[in-house]
Amino acid sequence: MKLLTDLDAIRTLTQSRLDNRRITGASGESITFRSVMVCGGTGCTSSDSNTIIAALEQEISSHGIESQVEVVRTGCFGLCELGPVVIVYPEGIFYSRVEVKDIPALVEQHLLNGKPYDKKIYEKTRHGEEILSFEETDFYKKQVRIALRNCGTIDPEVIDEYIASDGYKALAQVLTTMSREQVIDTVKQSGLRGRGGGGFLTGLKWEFAAKQNKQQKYVICNADEGDPGAFMDRSILEGNPHSVIEAMAIAGYAIGANQGFIYVRAEYPIAVQRFTKALDQAREYGLLGDDIFGTGFTFNIDVRLGAGAFVCGEETALIHSIEGHRGMPTPKPPFPAVEGLWGMPTIINNVETLANIAQIILNGAEWYASIGTEKSKGTKVFALGGKVVNTGLVEVPMGITLREVIFEIGGGIPGGKKFKAVQTGGPSGGCLTEEHLDCTIDFDTLTSLGSMMGSGGMIIMDEDTCMVDVARFYLDFTRDESCGKCTPCRIGTKRLLEMLDKITDGKGTMEDLENLEQLSLQIKNASLCALGQTAPNPVLSTIKYFRDEYMAHITDSKCPAGVCKSLISYEIDAELCRGCSLCARKCPSDAISGKVKEPYVIDKATCIKCGVCFDVCKFKAVAIV
């Protein structure tokens, strides 16, 4: 078991390693040691960052410079679009889309001779002749990293590096110097609200559970990140797993629980593996288990794998799933803080919420409350995706505008296209338009506009996105994910989807539009849990802000974005067609005919609108009309 003095010794020993991973302003030959950080998040691992690490190590050893360079596999840097990403300290040089074949030159030029490897330097860091550090780019400048702290600077699989980065200091402080009430007060005063979507005050939740006079209580970390298109929680588990473990132990102390569970998606293998490894290390160091720091406090954490049910993000459903049943919600009250897992008082906090806790304890409630807006304190992590230049993960202070996030940090819309909408809150949220771009991002503003903060998915859409089709996409998802327990959600979402299918199929009527709105409101009012209560939001917000698109589908039988298949057809422009016959050969329904070197023609009656001709034509002669 480690005592406080042992942790201090580890800090002293490991600190110099972390000091190397800072931008110092030094350059060229004056540098005697370099840290090469390679992103090991899911995005970059998918584009082979593991092979890059192996190649780097091999190349470094073949030059015999192991003592002058370290290679570290870190958590997510955020700029997934440019993966695999490699950052070299102390210069802070950012390399993007690195390939194995780049490694010999990169090692020789940069690590051996001190000259950055020009070919893969991130374009946005070039400033004339000068190369800026990544921190000076638009993507990073406005970010404030609290929950994502350590993601990108430590090796998440090495507990000593977390400890050196003030890790487990907050737990030590809580256990040795604070009462349970003081911990809860600090979290309450910080103003931290649940980051999973509900936005409930975390400290208040803890207080409810603390007041229950029961022997057995539980802490659950909800890592069943369900929003399709969001990966904040996964990145925290992959990049800084100990921050979640530490916070769960603090929560356990505050409410009087000795057992925690993390409910994590089975579809996140890297996150599960890193978290499990972190658990083993924490147990080995005695930071979990009996008598932590010799204070008599006992706390354990077990992992439970989710099995792909969106509804399990709902607290009561998640509890039933851990109990081994179908994940179906039950009415509240009783709230889990009173009667939760196996009938015992239980708090359920989202990963990102927990990742803030240690920093709040260490820096104080006032510090945290000084960031953000009056009612939304601190920062929020967003997964930027869709039609945006910088797809990736960003952490910004509450109160920043949508425009700043999408256009400054996100770099705007690619391909010179026009911004159309931004979707926040995933299947429970709504779509906002250009006129909302200067609105601030906080819980209450987003809700008042008909969307919601949600867990942090932020999908950008451009002129080529059909908003009716987007509503249909989300309803298809919620209809599929409805657990079936309550009628308004089970049948209501199906009816909504049918109407949306009809409209995107060109068969919709004005009556359908009216019914869509009415039924949406009924489902919102009558559903048992948040899944049903929020499922109609994508429909309502798109009807509210993009009514003209619905009208175009219904009255003109047109899909203005050219997405809905029933409302478009393909034609070959005789002037552009060179008669190469490629489209005819590729057409799966033999709908294209013609003579070589003469314009081809599509028979609309046989065409199945698969779009293969459109994709394969090298002369852009196939048009959507």
Add this chain to the structure above:
Amino acid sequence: MEHQQTCSSVDIAEADEKLEKVKHAIEQFKLMKGALIPVLHEVQDIYGFLPEPVLQVVSEELNLPLSEIYGVASFYHFFSLTPKGEHVIHVCMGTACYIKGAQAVLDRLSTELKVPVQGTTEDNKFTLEATRCLGACGLAPVMTIGEKVHGRLVPNAVPKIINEYK
């Protein structure tokens, strides 16, 4: 004939080995509260799906009615009650991928493989599945074939990728 016999004895040995693994996993979880879902994860890990005879074993060992096990297994998307093809293709249908054209990629796969979504090809080579967010939104649209991730897809890239697995 002799060859066939060897094959079948190998098959039986393999089947026994798998069942032993299942029993071992059950032993490990048996005393834990809420053991069913962790056990089902193990069974699916071992067999690739949840075979009915094995679920019967689970039913007996955990002392749970088969109907309840079926109820749980069919509730969660992650569990499959039918066997999969040799290569399982997961096309991400998360929002980020959908907005970037995942539907067209899925349609093209369906056309090329001549198999509906959630179906398995006649030769048992491929199973085509639409799946929830794979979490590689930076590479959208994305699909995985087995463990391998294929990103930044366009429909035209489909035939070539499939050929690598044929």
